[in-house]
Amino acid sequence: MIYNIPFFAVIILIAVGMYAVIFRRNLIKIAIGITIVESAVNLFLITLGYREGGVAPIYTNLPANVVIPGGMVLPVPQALTLTSIVIGVAVLALMLSFVIRIYQYYGTLDSKKVRRLKE
Amino acid sequence: MLETTGGYWSPIVWIVAFIVAFLMAYIMWGMGEKKHAKGEQEKPFLSGQDEPSKEAVHVRAGNIYWGFTETLSGYYDFMKKIHTGIINDYVLWFLGMAAIFFLAIVLPGVIM
Amino acid sequence: MNVDWLLTHSPALLIAIPLLAAFLTPVIDRINKKARDAFVIIVLIIAEIIMIALAWDVFTGSAHIYTMGASNPTATIPSQAAVPIRIVLEVDGMGAFMGLISTTVSLAAGFYSLAFVKKETGQGRYYTLLLLMLVGMLGMEFTGDIFNLFVFLEVLSMASAALIAYRFYYGDAVEGAFKYCVVSSLGALMVLFAIGLLYGQYDLLNMAALAKVIEYTTLDKIALVLLIAAFAMKCGAVPMHMWTPDSYTVAPAPITAMLVAASQASLYALFRICFSLYGLTLDVTTVGIIIIALGLLSMFVGVTMALPQKDIKRLMSYHAVSQTGYMLLGVGVGLYLLGKSDFDTYGMAAMEGGIFHIINHALYKGLLFLTAGAIFYKVKTRNLNEMGGLAHSMKFTTIFFMIGALAIAGIPPFNGFASKLLIYESAYHVSPILSIIAMLVSIITLASFVKVFHSAFMGPPMENAEAGEVPKSMIIGMAILTVGIILFGLFPGWVVSNIVHPAAQALAAQAGYIGSVAGGA
Incomplete structure (x- = not known):
């Protein structure tokens, strides 16, 4: 049971992030919401690779009497998460720079007023 | 030559047929009576008014399909209402469609 | 090497x-x-x-x-x-x-x-x-x-x-x-x-x-x-x-x-x-119906929203949505029939139609957006109400636009017709309603491009626009896609x-x- 808690945290974080993206009207809060969803997905990937009592998957630095490979956590999800974090940083930086420009040209961060393009 | 399940489609044949039909129409048109030389025609009679210039009668884009959009105004009003241009609504549509797909694909398997 | x-x-x-x-x-x-x-x-x-x-x-x-x-x-x-x-x-x-x-x-x-x-x-x-x-x-x-x-x-x-x-x-x-x-x-x-x-x-x-x-x-x-x-x-x-x-x-x-x-x-x-x-x-029937439904909605809503637009690129964007519907319909019909006995005849033809439409659409919609850009380059506006008479000064752009517009509306002998024909025939086999909607959408597509042609290229010349054609490199860009459209239109059998x-x-x-x-x- 205790090892399922991260999965509940993933669901809650996704819900929180989605709430921010859908119901918050401030563009910066929308960007924050996306970052929260992204953290949730990263947590999900990391949790997938965890094994109870597992050690870091470094062959040259293994403690004694570790079963190979059952005693190690999975390395692939960590590689995926690392990639995903890097992408997330780029997305966040790009979105925030858009927000800066939008504030320059519209004078507001309210998503209900940033709608020159519609219909 | 493109074979389809019900027949075939060949653009070359179509172009040849088009040219033949065009030539026939052109010849028939050429055999008609040549009544007027250029410049002889009368000006159109518009209740005694002068004919307005071409610039004044050019229909602008916003008015071209006025009748169509006016007839379907109920549909178009609804469409304008849902195309809000607010980013929150875009995400809501995405989640709503994901929920519909969920109901259609996952739910039948869970219930049965 | x-x-x-x-x-x-x-x-x-x-x-x-x-x-x-x-x-x-x-x-x-x-x-x-x-x-x-x-x-x-x-x-x-x-x-x-x-x-x-x-x-x-x-x-x-x-x-x-x-x-x-x-x-x-x-x-x-x-x-x-x-x-x-x-x-x-x-x-x-x-x-x-x-x-x-x-x-x-x-x-x-x-x-x-x-x-x-x-x-x-x-x-x-x-x-x-x-x-x-x-x-x-x-x-x-x-x-x-x-x-x-x-x-x-x-x-x-x-x-x-x-x-x-x-x-x-x-x-x-x-x-x-x-x-x-x-x-x-x-x-x-x-x-x-x-x-x-x-x-x-x-x-x-x-x-x-x-x-x-x-x-x-x-x-x-x-x-x-x-x-x-x-x-x-x-x-x-x-x-x-x-x-x-x-x-x-x-x-x-x-x-x-x-x-x-x-x-x-x-x-x-x-x-x-x-x-x-x-x-x-996967459950090909359910997923196939979902994709077909998405395709039908895209076709119909896209084209009807395009019709009253006043912004030339916005109008074309809604057409892009509408044309995506054709691809979803064609391949959706293929998915719906996958594994069923009709797949080898109608399902395959529908998929060929949908996939052929992808390359056709990339060519003619790309061309149309490039002509819209050429208009913007000269006129500095995207509003159709403020345009007019561009055919007087931009001969190449006018010809490219006409070819693109006829191709997207599915007028023979251009390439849009061949892929749409394949989709109509095979979708008719699943349900005649699908083909009827697809044809209706084609007609409204033609109507809205007649509107663009009429208001941008016909009529008296504009006074405040720079006269003359766009630079050569832009014409080369448009010509590459036009050549593709004409070749694909003339030899659909070979391409398919x-x-x-x-x-x-x-x-x-x-x-x-x-x-x-x-x-x-």
């Missing part, structure tokens, strides 16, 4: 060359502007040539496999492992077909950009991002690894978002880019979540190896829902299409043409997931049997996709 070596390594080269060139471009930009322009064009031409050679080899022979980082690139499974653990590029008929579209549209957009962005600042970075977009598209289309698909999807989305905001001083360009960025990053996160669900069950990321063991459990179904929703949104299916007109309208015209190809890369991913990853394990049929066959035959990587289905 002989031809065989080039062909073997071409999948990797096609991604590596534009990727390295993208980051060399700002360096060359520092030294000489003309050299940078020439460099970008040469890279695009090289990519096009390699792509044609690779595609020809795939269409006449078999799928190309390339294992990244292996000493022998054709050995997908290392000797000490039971499954593919390296990143594998897999270029089958469908991937090569989509790659052809991406490189051709990028080449046309590259030529067109030379004059179009001449007066803007930051051109070095513009071309960097343009090449990165090409990398993203080719990567999505070539990769056989589902996590790699996500990475290239993000590369494509970020490069596109930055380019949509390229002319940020218009203000609304940044708004369109922000909307695009929010929906595409959320969609990509859903894709990543689905990848996590699949990886958690099967410990696999390779699509062919996954397809071999996938069982269609409840978790697989949830992953399928997320993948379909995300990729359907990225290709602009109604009612998740609203970002499409917003971002297409404000992007520079050559970028809009590339965004059309980018949306089709997402469409490709959608089809790849449905056909090659899940294949017959030699290019489209192998692509449809590659999608339909899941066993071939699995067998080429994972060794036997």
Whole structure:
């Protein structure tokens, strides 16, 4: 049971992030919401690779009497998460720079007023 | 030559047929009576008014399909209402469609 | 360096060359502007040539496999492992077909950009991002690894978002880019979540190896829902299409043409997931009906929203949504019939129609967006009400626009007719209503392009516009796509049997996709 808690945290974080993206009207809060969803997905990937009592998957630095490979956590999800974090940083930086420009040209961060393009 | 399940489609044949039909129409048109030389025609009679210039009668884009959009105004009003241009609504549509797909694909398997 | 070596390594080269060139471009930009322009064009031409050679080899022979980082690139499974653990590029008929579209549209957009962005600042970075977009598209289309698909999807989305905001001083360009960025990053996160669900069950990321063991459990179904929703949104299916007109309208015209190809890369991913990853394990009837319904909605809503638009690029963007509906309808009918007895006749014809329509649409919608850009270049407005009489001064643009408009409306003998004919005939077999709606949409398409032609090109000449034709490089860009339209229109039989049929066959035959990587289905 205790090892399922991260999965509940993933669901809650996704819900929180989605709430921010859908119901918050401030563009910066929308960007924050996306970052929260992204953290949730990263947590999900990391949790997938965890094994109870597992050690870091470094062959040259293994403690004694570790079963190979059952005693190690999975390395692939960590590689995926690392990639995903890097992408997330780029997305966040790009979105925030858009927000800066939008504030320059519209004078507001309210998503209900940033709608020159519609219909 | 493109074979389809019900027949075939060949653009070359179509172009040849088009040219033949065009030539026939052109010849028939050429055999008609040549009544007027250029410049002889009368000006159109518009209740005694002068004919307005071409610039004044050019229909602008916003008015071209006025009748169509006016007839379907109920549909178009609804469409304008849902195309809000607010980013929150875009995400809501995405989640709503994901929920519909969920109901259609996952739910039948869970219930049965 | 002989031809065989080039062909073997071409999948990797096609991604590596534009990727390295993208980051060399700002360096060359520092030294000489003309050299940078020439460099970008040469890279695009090289990519096009390699792509044609690779595609020809795939269409006449078999799928190309390339294992990244292996000493022998054709050995997908290392000797000490039971499954593919390296990143594998897999270029089958469908991937090569989509790659052809991406490189051709990028080449046309590259030529067109030379004059179009001449007066803007930051051109070095513009071309960097343009090449990165090409990398993203080719990567999505070539990769056989589902996590790699996500990475290239993000590369494509970020490069596109930055380019949509390229002319940020218009203000609304940044708004369109922000909307695009929010929906595409959320969609990509859903894709990543689905990848996590699949990886958690099967410990696999390779699509062919996954397809071999996938069982269609409840978790697989949830992953399928997320993948379909995300990729359907990225290709602009109604009612998740609203970002499409917003971002297409404000992007520079050559970028809009590339965004059309980018949306089709997402469409490709959608089809790849449905056909090659899940294949017959999924409930083809339900998923087929969902895709057909999305297609019908996209066709109808897209075209009716296009009709009253006053902004020329916004009108064309709604047509892009509507035309995507044709592809979804054609391939959806194929998916609906997959595994049923009618598949070999009607299902195959529907898929050929849908896939043929992808390349046709990329050619003529790209061309139409480029002509809209040419109009904007001269008139400095996108509002149709303020245009008129452009045919007096822009003869080439007028001819290109007429060809594009007739092709999109499905008027014979242009290419749009051939693919629509295939879709009409085969969709009629599933339900006559589908064909009737498709034909109705075609008629309204013609009506709205008559409106554009009438208000932009006909009538008395404008007083305040610069007279004269657009620069030569823009004409070259448009001419590349026009030549494609005319050739595809005149020889549809050759194109369908030699290019489209192998692509449809590659999608339909899941066993071939699995067998080429994972060794036997």
